[in-house]
Amino acid sequence: MKWQSMKLQSLTAMAVLGSLGLLTPAKADDRQERLARLRAAKIDSRKLQEFVVHYRSVNRDALQAEGLLGCLAPEPGGPMIRREHRSVHGERLLLEAKDLLFALLFGDAQSSVHFERTERELLTLVVPRAKANALEFLQASPPEPGKTPPTKPTTPAPRTSSSKSNTAKPLTK
Numbered sequence: 066m067k068w069q070s071m072k073l074q075s076l077t078a079m080a081v082l083g084s085l086g087l088l089t090p091a092k093a094d095d096r097q098e099r100l101a102r103l104r105a106a107k108i109d110s111r112k113l114q115e116f117v118v119h120y121r122s123v124n125r126d127a128l129q130a131e132g133l134l135g136c137l138a139p140e141p142g143g144p145m146i147r148r149e150h151r152s153v154h155g156e157r158l159l160l161e162a163k164d165l166l167f168a169l170l171f172g173d174a175q176s177s178v179h180f181e182r183t184e185r186e187l188l189t190l191v192v193p194r195a196k197a198n199a200l201e202f203l204q205a206s207p208p209e210p211g212k213t214p215p216t217k218p219t220t221p222a223p224r225t226s227s228s229k230s231n232t233a234k235p236l237t238k
Contacts, residue, residue, distance in 0.1 A: 092201075092204075096202075099164055099202070100176050102160075102164055103167070103172060103176040103177060103178055104176055104177040106164070106168075106177070107179070108164075108165065108168045108177070108178045108179070109178075110179075113169070116161075120162075125138075128155065132152050133151060133154055133155030133158055134150060134151055134152075134155055135149075135150045135151065135152070137150065145195065145198075145199060166203070167202065170188070
């Protein structure tokens with residue numbers, strides 16, 4: 066009964082986010098696949114530590130030497146590295162890293178993620194606009210139970226010639 070209630074909350078949150086245009090059907094499918102991978106992986110502090118120890122010293126040269134990243138991949142600071150620049154194994158490693166980041170930020174018992182969390186903090190990421198879609202999997206996360214989902218920002222009324230406001234214009238994509 067408890068599982069059905071939690072599943073209903075998750076589906077309700079996704080429906081609300083979908084109605085706000087924040088969670089497309091493709092994103093919802095990706096999220097369900099990610100949650101299924103997390104449940105299968107049963108991530109905990111030990112698995113996190115193993116991942117960190119194994120990949121701590123990995124850099125671009127090592128990824129290329131192992132065949133995970135192609136030699137034609139853009140240099141750091143340039144265009145975003147795309148799927149065609151990674152091997153199948155490189156793509157799997159990226160997916161594993163994304164799953165782990167998602168687990169760290171949003172994982173809970175429902176997704177078989179077991180971390181002893183002692184406090185919560187606000188995380189702000191500053192990413193160039195051209196590369197922001199690399200973190201798209203983190204956007205529109207379902208709200209915590211009992212929390213109100215985010216709403217779409219409202220667009221201010223168009224300025225008229227008599228309007229002399231010093232307010233900044235909202236950023237648009």
